[in-house]
Amino acid sequence: MDGIYLLxxxxxxxxxxxxxxxxAMGLSLIFGLLxxxxxxxxxxxxxxxxxSFFAVTDLHFSYWTTIxxxxxxxxxxxxxxYHLFLSSLRQGxxxxxxxxTLGISMxxxxxxxxxxxxxxxxxPTPYSYAAVTFGELQIPVLRLxxxxxxxxxxxxxxxxxxxxxxxxAMRGLSHSRHAAAMVGIDHRRVARLAVMxxxxxxxxxxxxxxxxxxxxxxxxxxxVFKAFAIVIIGGLGNILxxxxxxxLLGIVESxxxxxxxxxxxxxxxxxGMILVLLFKPEGLFGRGVRV
Amino acid sequence: xxxxxxxxxxxxxxxxxAMAQPSPIRIGSTLPLTGNLxxxxxxxxxxxxxxxxxxxxxxxxxxxxxxxxxxDNQCNPAxxxxxxxxxxxxxxxxxxxxxxxxxxxxAIMPVVQRAGVPLVVANGSATAIADASGVGGNKWTFKVNPxxxxxxxxxxxxxxxxxxxxxxxxxxxxxxxxxxxxxxxxQALGRRGxxxxxxxxxxxxxxxxxxxxxxxxxxxxxxxxxxxxGADFQNLIRQYFGMGLTIPxxxxxxxxxxxxxxxxxxxxxxxxxxxxxxxxxxxxxxxAFIAAFQKMHGAPPNLLSYExxxxxxxxxxxxxxxxxxxxxxxxxxxxxxxxxxxxxxxIEFDDHNLxxxxxxxxxxxxxxxxxxxxxxx
Numbered sequence: 001m002d003g004i005y006l007l008x009x010x011x012x013x014x015x016x017x018x019x020x021x022x023x024a025m026g027l028s029l030i031f032g033l034l035x036x037x038x039x040x041x042x043x044x045x046x047x048x049x050x051x052s053f054f055a056v057t058d059l060h061f062s063y064w065t066t067i068x069x070x071x072x073x074x075x076x077x078x079x080x081x082y083h084l085f086l087s088s089l090r091q092g093x094x095x096x097x098x099x100x101t102l103g104i105s106m107x108x109x110x111x112x113x114x115x116x117x118x119x120x121x122x123x124p125t126p127y128s129y130a131a132v133t134f135g136e137l138q139i140p141v142l143r144l145x146x147x148x149x150x151x152x153x154x155x156x157x158x159x160x161x162x163x164x165x166x167x168x169a170m171r172g173l174s175h176s177r178h179a180a181a182m183v184g185i186d187h188r189r190v191a192r193l194a195v196m197x198x199x200x201x202x203x204x205x206x207x208x209x210x211x212x213x214x215x216x217x218x219x220x221x222x223x224v225f226k227a228f229a230i231v232i233i234g235g236l237g238n239i240l241x242x243x244x245x246x247x248l249l250g251i252v253e254s255x256x257x258x259x260x261x262x263x264x265x266x267x268x269x270x271x272g273m274i275l276v277l278l279f280k281p282e283g284l285f286g287r288g289v290r291v
Numbered sequence: 292x293x294x295x296x297x298x299x300x301x302x303x304x305x306x307x308x309a310m311a312q313p314s315p316i317r318i319g320s321t322l323p324l325t326g327n328l329x330x331x332x333x334x335x336x337x338x339x340x341x342x343x344x345x346x347x348x349x350x351x352x353x354x355x356x357x358x359x360x361x362x363d364n365q366c367n368p369a370x371x372x373x374x375x376x377x378x379x380x381x382x383x384x385x386x387x388x389x390x391x392x393x394x395x396x397x398a399i400m401p402v403v404q405r406a407g408v409p410l411v412v413a414n415g416s417a418t419a420i421a422d423a424s425g426v427g428g429n430k431w432t433f434k435v436n437p438x439x440x441x442x443x444x445x446x447x448x449x450x451x452x453x454x455x456x457x458x459x460x461x462x463x464x465x466x467x468x469x470x471x472x473x474x475x476x477x478q479a480l481g482r483r484g485x486x487x488x489x490x491x492x493x494x495x496x497x498x499x500x501x502x503x504x505x506x507x508x509x510x511x512x513x514x515x516x517x518x519x520x521g522a523d524f525q526n527l528i529r530q531y532f533g534m535g536l537t538i539p540x541x542x543x544x545x546x547x548x549x550x551x552x553x554x555x556x557x558x559x560x561x562x563x564x565x566x567x568x569x570x571x572x573x574x575x576x577x578x579a580f581i582a583a584f585q586k587m588h589g590a591p592p593n594l595l596s597y598e599x600x601x602x603x604x605x606x607x608x609x610x611x612x613x614x615x616x617x618x619x620x621x622x623x624x625x626x627x628x629x630x631x632x633x634x635x636x637x638i639e640f641d642d643h644n645l646x647x648x649x650x651x652x653x654x655x656x657x658x659x660x661x662x663x664x665x666x667x668x
Contacts, residue, residue: 012501118329120522129533140533213498214525222498257502266494
């Protein structure tokens with residue numbers, strides 16, 4: 001067994017897993033708090049990436065300025081998304097939420113195709129083709145940044161959910177809406193904030209990954225179905241669970257692809273999801289909004 | 292009362308005028324307009340739009356304007372079959388253009404045979420399409436551009452002449468296109484007593500290629516043949532470059548889709564590719580096509596645009612020669628096609644309804660793409 005090859009596969013898998021986690025975090029948060037499966041999550045990720053493309057090429061923003069500004073715009077989009085569409089949903093409107101978010105997903109994707117065509121775009125950065133080497137191991141600089149940004153986002157979410165009053169309110173709301181109301185927690189205010197954060201995270205993912213992958217209106221589909229599988233494997237609403245499941249999936253895919261036909265690697269996530277649903281439907285790490 | 296009479300007269304005149312206009316000739320087109328190959332579907336559509344616009348500007352075909360009904364197949368065979376079946380059910384389309392994706396074309400071939408409507412294939416390159424067409428097979432399917440078998444035979448022949456035909460690894464999409472490419476390489480190399488050093492496939496829509504490229508780096512073939520298109524190719528070539536790989540590239544490398552900074556770096560110098568078309572072909576007809584395409588769509592044409600443009604010309608020529616724009620007559624006219632390609636060759640169909648246009652071999656030299664060979668397929 002080639003040790004260096006195995007280590008490189010593990011490193012690749014860790015990075016890919018963190019990329020999945022960055023995309024899945026927002027989805028997990030919205031589901032955990034509101035019980036809404038946001039099928040438009042991939043399209044918000046795509047919009048974040050498209051916005052990044054225009055910020056860099058038309059407004060000449062730097063890499064870091066782009067990430068910050070797109071994340072802020074995405075949180076504003078989350079606010080709009082909540083007020084226009086999600087605020088009308090009541091507890092138990094599960095089927096309605098699926099149809100609503102699926103419809104929004106189609107509108108956003110096809111709207112993107114109409115406005116921008118499907119020509120793949122590249123977001124240029126000074127780091128696009130740079131790599132850091134550790135002996136014989138290599139990691140592209142942009143993926144190293146992604147690792148750092150995803151870790152920072154996760155830590156920020158941890159602090160919010162565990163060290164702030166609003167975070168406590170979010171966790172309380174995810175356990176019982178009625179009990180939360182009885183102690184004076186304003187459900188709408190908390191839900192609105194959760195959606196803003198969830199969409200901001202997908203925008204952050206889009207902005208961070210736009211220089212890594214080609215940007216085009218259908219790019220959300222490549223990751224969003226894996227994000228669903230990860231959220232289910234990790235436990236609905238369990239952000240730490242989603243992050244761990246994402247990293248596990250990334251490593252498993254990388255190892256499978258490294259030693260077996262790559263096409264088998266794509267099945268890994270969905271086989272895992274089926275097994276979890278069969279034997280541990282609450283997810284490997286349990287349900288509920290927590291980090 | 293007076294106003295009512297004037298309105299009645301105006302309506303009657305309008306109806307009479309409408310009745311006097313001959314109805315348009317309707318052609319169906321099935322393309323991936325969404326999904327991972329949508330970029331290619333878009334360019335294929337643009338090529339057809341240019342050919343139709345040129346024909347309509349000259350008065351149409353048989354005195355009738357031509358209309359094309361574009362339907363999305365998402366590069367998915369099941370979706371393609373469903374949408375084509377629906378499209379042909381009203382029997383207004385006299386012919387059908389392409390599918391882009393070989394998997395879709397192979398799936399809809401029985402549909403067009405049952406419907407008795409000619410399918411003229413522009414972009415799908417799987418050898419199985421022509422193998423199943425013409426004599427002993429599907430008499431309604433025609434393929435204008437060279438199949439993978441003939442393209443790869445031309446490339447491997449050229450590589451062998453230059454001492455680069457051994458130790459080739461293969462990386463392609465897991466579709467009929469990718470698998471046909473691998474088979475074409477195995478056959479072409481097998482005829483020369485050689486074989487592929489490694490074979491890997493990836494799922495269409497893959498964004499991250501670090502795993503498979505790490506595997507390729509470990510296998511270290513002497514060169515790597517790529518069969519990748521659309522956004523997948525963009526991601527693949529950027530990640531290949533970002534990982535510092537220097538294995539020479541070959542196969543159906545889309546040189547016009549390589550980011551300029553990667554070409555200019557010089558790291559791809561020596562890369563070769565075989566395609567049915569490249570914009571670098573220095574012929575007046577090609578320059579005119581590029582200029583017209585750029586003017587109409589605001590973007591340069593690519594391989595898909597050219598193939599669709601040429602194929603639509605072939606179909607419109609056949610409709611014109613058929614005299615009556617009926618599917619059976621168009622099919623018969625297609626079989627006797629003799630049309631001058633903008634690449635200089637004559638487009639004629641053989642017994643398997645396959646035309647033998649030129650294969651173009653290009654090489655990257657000093658950061659630029661140059662045509663190094665034109666080979667009749």
